[in-house]
Structures are given as C-alpha cells and as structure tokens.
Amino acid sequence: MMKVVTANRLFDGEVVWLGAGGRWVEDLGEAHVLETKEAEAAALEEGAASADRQEVVDVYSIDVTVEEGMLIPVRFREQIRAAGPTMRLDLGKQARRRENAA
C-alpha cells in the first residue's frame, strides 16, 4: 500500500500533505509516503494532533501511486486537489509549479 495524509491549512485553506518529521508540505512530491497500516494510523494521529493545535482542518489519508517517478493521487478528486482547477492552469499549485519551471 501507498498512502499519504492530507488536510487543508487552517488560516488560508491551502491543501497540504504530511511530510517528513510531521511537517505539513504544500507540494505532494514532498509528502511522506506511508507503506503500512501502522504507519498510516500513526500519521493520522499526528495530523489530528496538529488539527488540535489549530494548524490544519479535515485530516484524512489518500491512496497514491508513482508514475514516471512522480507521486500521483489515485482518485481523480485528489489529483485535482493536488494541482488546481483543470480548466484554469494559471491557478492553484500547478500555476506555481509552472512559474518555478519557467
């Protein structure tokens, strides 16, 4: 199995994933991949504790896979969440990525 834990940051709503060392990251590529049930449970607990500290809301885990070396969510909804609106490539995370690439 491959999972990551995700949430929205409280103060601005930004989509984030749990990265190494319990840090929330804005780019899925930096998320910490969970490969066992135990790791998932521990990460969800870490996320819940973070929510209790008013850092994030709506903590849950999602399935991911690796395609061409990139981490990709399995569900379409989560793919859009990780990128931005599909008809507005100038908005959301995908826009920042494009800017960085340019």
Place this chain on the structure above:
Amino acid sequence: MYRYDEFDREFVLARVAQFSDQVRRRLAGDLTEEQFKPLRLMNGLYLQLHAYMLRVAVPYGTMNAVQMRKLAHIARKYDRGYGHFTTRQNIQFNWPRLDETPEILSELAEVEMHAIQTSGNCIRNVTADHFAGAAADEIADPRVYAEILRQWSSLHPEFSFLPRKFKIAITGAPHDRAAVQVHDIGLQLARNENGETGFIVYVGGGLGRTPMVGRKVRDFLPEADLLAYTEAILRVYNLYGRRDNKYKARIKILVHETGLEELKADIEREFEAIRGGILTLPKDEVDRIEAYFAAPAFKVPGDERLFDAAIETMPGFADFARQNLNAHRQPGYTSLTISLKPIGGAPGDASAEQMEVVADLAEKYGHNEIRVSHEQNLVLPHVLKSDVPAVYQVLKEHGLAEANAGLVTDIIACPGMDYCALATARSIPVAQRISERFGTPERQKEIGDLKIKISGCINACGHHHVGHIGILGVEKKGKEFYQITLGGSADEKSSIGEIVGRGFSYEEVVDAVETVVDTYLNIRNGEEEDFLQAYRRVGEAPFKEALYGTQ
C-alpha cells in the same frame, strides 16, 4: 434601490464584528473546528477543494455600480482576480483566506453587502426575476416583496434552526423568469378580478436528489397576507418537517409524504390563527418599501435610428439585438443581458476588470443598476435603445458581448469537481466543450432556444433536472460519467427532466449532446418549434433511438 436603514446597518456591522471575533478565537484555538464550522457557514464561508470559498449575497439580484466595483476590488485584493456568479444570485470567491475574511466582510458592509443567510438551515437569500422593475409584462416589482420577506426572515428567532435550508423565489410576471416552481416557496405576482395585487403560491418545489415541482397551494393570496401566510407555511414545516434524515428534511418531502390536501389544510388552519394580526402587511409599509425600488428618472427616448443603423452596419450587432435584449415597459428603453458565457469560457465567471467595465456601463448608460440573473449572467435593466450600440461596442472590447442569451451555449454549470468538495465529476469543462462545439453564430441560431444545465453531483446546484437537456456528472469506477436528462424546464410550465438512458464518459458526453440536438433538428416542425416543444410532442423515443440504436 433599497437603502439600508439604521437597523440594517447596525445589524450588518454587528455581525462583522461578531464574526471577526469568532475568527480570532478560532485561530487562537479558543474555538474548535466543530464549534466554528456552523458559525463560518452562517457567514457564507465554506471550505472547498483548494481553499475557502466565500459566498456573498446579491439580494434579489440587484446591485449598483459602487457595489460591483467593490466586488471587483475584493476579487483583486483578496482573491485571484475573478468571481463566480451563481444560480442563486450570489457571487462566490474561490480563494479567500480565513484570516482575511473579516476584512472582506467589513469592506462589503461599507457598500451594504454581506454574506448572511447564504448558508445554513435558515431562510436563504430571496431571489427574484432579474428583469424586475423593467419588464414589459410585469404585474408588480417582485423585489418589494423579496425585501419585505428579507426583513421578516433575517434572524427570525423561530426560523433560524429549520429542519433544512429554505429557499423562496418571486417572479413579477406571468412568464416565470425566477424558476419559482422549483423553490421551497414560489411566489408569482398576480391580479384578481378586482384588479388587486396578490400571489399565486407554490410550495414544495426543489431540486437535489429528489427533484419536485412545487404544488400550488393558493390561486390568489392577497398582498396584505403575504407574511402571515408565509409564516403559516414555515410553522407547519418547522413542526412537521423531518429532522431525522437530512435527505428527507426539505419541505418538498413533507408535501410529498403528507399529501397536498392535508398539508394545505394544516397551512390554512395555522394561517387562520394568525391572519389579521401583527403580520398583516399595511399598505403604507408596502408603499414605503416600494419607494426604495422606484423606477429611475427615465429619459426621453433617444434617436433610434442609431440602433437601426447599427443592425445594418455593426458586425455581430444584429445577433446581439435579437438575442440579448428584453422588452421594457418604458418607451425607448430595453433590458440588456450581458452574457457571462463567452464561447469556451467558464459559465458565470467574471474578471475584476470585467466587473468594473459593467459598473462603468451601468453608471454611464444604465441608471446605475445592475442585476445578476439565476442563469449566471448580468443584466443592465434600464438602457435607452439608442445607447445599445455604444454599450455593445464596449462589451465587445472586453469579451462580454456574446450574443447567446437563451441559446445552446448559454449554459448553467455548477463549479463541479474543479472547485467543489462534494462533487463527483467536473461540470465546467463539459460546459466549455459543449460551448465550443456549438459556438458559431449560425449553428446557435439554427438550434434556437435551448437550455443546457450541468451539475457535478446529485445536489443539483447546476439545475440539471430542469434543463431542456440536463447533464449530471457522477463517478463510476473512479471515472467521470455523465447522465443525460431531457425535457426539464423551470418556467411557468415547470417539469423535471427524464433520464434518457445509460450515461456517457467525459470523452463521449459532448457527442451525445450533439446527437440529441441533431435529432431535434431532424424532427422539429419548422424553426418555430423549439427543443422543449418538440420533446413534449414526441417524447424520448427518437432521442433514445439516436443515442443507443434500436435495443
């Protein structure tokens, strides 16, 4: 237009202060998300896929240039330079930050706007016909009554915790432009034999997972009894409406489960008990509110030869004049629809710059009035016909002159999976692809009046049940899948569309729509018979046959 009185102003300012404090306490950790969520929803703030979303009310769809400029300013300063106008005459901002929301609300309050009652189980922003106060066929201005209802319902202690949300719509003319029959209460202004003003009353309409056309409970409700009767309906609903199951909590289910006659009797009994009391609307109160909505000081008609000449000489103007103008009651005037459906665009989206262009035009040519329609377009309700060519020219320079009001590309679409956390499929890109497919002026003209409406899940925010062609996006085995319904309508002869057969993939759905449209073109009795008339004449058989072959 309605101006806040002292009470309204203080009420809105107090609410902003209260919400600022709630946000502060949330960020400081004094409120949990569980405690805070209902509070933010009461102020129109949702959490969506990518960010928060703020829904701002445009009461009865009416606003002025200063308010529109404020929306543009908010789009630019706190959001990503645009806003999304919705089927509920609201505007949604898709990227606000929680910590900046109080500031946004206080900026809105400066121009008498707010986000109150745009969410939650209360009586929502009352919607009205977008040609109110202008249409040639109007009996009376529905906004007067919408405002009276707003004042009565705002924070009404008895109705702040209803079983579920409650939506009221009012139309001022026999031709229903406010989809009143698919609202919890639909009011249609009417005159009785003595020439007195009143309402035809419908109850129990709604969309969502159990779509229903409202049932008529009154052929004529006298104006003075509006509040007493509405209160009677709400009391019956509050008492008997189901609270055990959120999917069965709307009044439509109560109407359905109780039966019309029994429910009518309940309402009438409640009404008898309160009629003639303090809820009776005094005539002078109606007059007082009416004065707020007084028509502007109309000018003498201009030189309409300018208009006639433009038809001949200005490229695209003849199409625009045919499609985007609505007959006005004042000689020399017209109401002008500004389409927010450019070919290939996202339905209902407007950039900050476009909002400012519309504000300028309203000031210069439109007596400072702007409307938001439930079809996700904007309207300048009062424009001199002789000024229309000049307005058109400016609109054209800003991508706002699409001559498609009421045509196949004038599509209603909810935000769908591109923004909405509840979605099961995308809707905006489907709208965009259909718009591109049928986008040429010739093709649109050939097809004539046709309403396509798209929702990204069963909640039906995109009104798909009442589209002549409705499209519902669902998820099937992890993929987007689209169900097509035919024959829906949301006017004075409302009907719920019927599912035509198995659904189509994201790739196939536009072809399927084209097949339906081509089938209509083949079977119609001449150009006079529009899609809905043809469908009602022949039923679904030829469409089924064309889509699925003989089975």
